[in-house]
Amino acid sequence: MADLKKRFWGQRTYCLITGASRGIGQKFATEFSRRFAANSLLVLMARSESGLVQTKELVTNANAGVTTKIYSVDLSKPDPELFLNMIQTSLTDSGYNPADFAVSLIVHNVGSVGDVSEVTSNMSCPEKWQEYFSLNLFSVACLNSQFLKVFPEGSVKQRTVVNVTSLCATKPFKSMGYYCTGKASREMFFRVLAEENPSLNVLNYAPGPVDTDMLLEVISSTGDADIKEMFVNLKKTETILTVDQTTERIIKVLENGKFESGQHVDYYDE
Ligand SMILES: NC(=O)c1ccc[n+]([C@@H]2O[C@H](COP(=O)([O-])OP(=O)(O)OC[C@H]3O[C@@H](n4cnc5c(N)ncnc54)[C@H](OP(=O)(O)O)[C@@H]3O)[C@@H](O)[C@H]2O)c1
Numbered sequence: 168m169a170d171l172k173k174r175f176w177g178q179r180t181y182c183l184i185t186g187a188s189r190g191i192g193q194k195f196a197t198e199f200s201r202r203f204a205a206n207s208l209l210v211l212m213a214r215s216e217s218g219l220v221q222t223k224e225l226v227t228n229a230n231a232g233v234t235t236k237i238y239s240v241d242l243s244k245p246d247p248e249l250f251l252n253m254i255q256t257s258l259t260d261s262g263y264n265p266a267d268f269a270v271s272l273i274v275h276n277v278g279s280v281g282d283v284s285e286v287t288s289n290m291s292c293p294e295k296w297q298e299y300f301s302l303n304l305f306s307v308a309c310l311n312s313q314f315l316k317v318f319p320e321g322s323v324k325q326r327t328v329v330n331v332t333s334l335c336a337t338k339p340f341k342s343m344g345y346y347c348t349g350k351a352s353r354e355m356f357f358r359v360l361a362e363e364n365p366s367l368n369v370l371n372y373a374p375g376p377v378d379t380d381m382l383l384e385v386i387s388s389t390g391d392a393d394i395k396e397m398f399v400n401l402k403k404t405e406t407i408l409t410v411d412q413t414t415e416r417i418i419k420v421l422e423n424g425k426f427e428s429g430q431h432v433d434y435y436d437e
Pocket residue numbers: 185186187188189190191192212213214215216218240241242243275276277278279302331332333334373374375376377378379380381382
């Protein structure tokens with residue numbers, strides 16, 4: 168059982184969130200920071216500078232005691248040196264050391280849905296596979312490794328790693344071949360990480376179907392009529408979740424700490 172001892176929030180935290188310029192990542196950044204103690208440090212990554220600036224403003228309004236550093240970076244190009252440098256400079260530029268924090272938290276939220284117009288029997292282009300996995304797996308593993316170099320075992324009281332996963336990691340959906348294989352492999356990576364590192368709290372969180380740009384992209388681009396209908400119905404019947412709903416849920420999951428490290432926890436789980 169993850170040893171979060173019911174006191175995850177309210178501590179001095181170093182938190183890195185990828186894909187923080189919009190959607191789920193932006194809401195996580197705002198609501199998580201509200202719960203951090205003063206002198207916490209929040210590091211936000213995505214490509215859109217303007218989106219990151221907007222998230223930073225939301226964070227400052229939520230909790231002025233949190234320092235926010237933004238890095239506009241294309242995470243589809245895994246670069247270990249750059250990743251390590253960004254983490255280290257976020258600390259040195261703020262005048263902090265890893266040991267100043269009680270909690271280190273990395274949230275691998277970045278993700279893309281891939282080409283949903285292509286069926287698996289046509290997925291013959293190695294460059295396309297490479298491009299998809301560069302962003303959704305290779306870069307994630309690379310950033311995670313650099314993060315753990317800066318926050319090794321014993322550096323802080325609690326080290327938590329969150330992977331934003333999906334039902335698609337465990338259940339196949341037509342036209343979503345890249346996405347399903349990407350999420351399945353990424354989730355397994357984090358399960359192995361949990362096995363190898365008993366002192367880490369690893370959470371694979373599936374946020375449910377959430378009303379973001381990603382979901383709109385599936386509706387507009389899927390090559391499968393059933394999948395299109397399923398997502399259109401979710402929106403029409405308003406059973407689709409808001410970013411607020413899924414953020415409230417993960418906040419509770421982290422607060423309660425009742426998950427095995429490496430476990431897949433879905434929004435709809437009890
Ligand atoms: N929405 C859903 O229904 C749903 C369901 C299950 C799981 N998820 C997962 O939740 C996570 C967030 O999804 P979302 O719905 O919030 O998606 P979204 O609205 O499309 O946001 C994706 C985020 O990733 C960033 N990003 C994309 N490509 C990038 C790149 N090359 N380099 C750096 N950053 C990049 C985007 O920022 P820039 O464009 O500024 O780079 C944005 O901040 C994803 O992992 C997704 O798979 C979503």
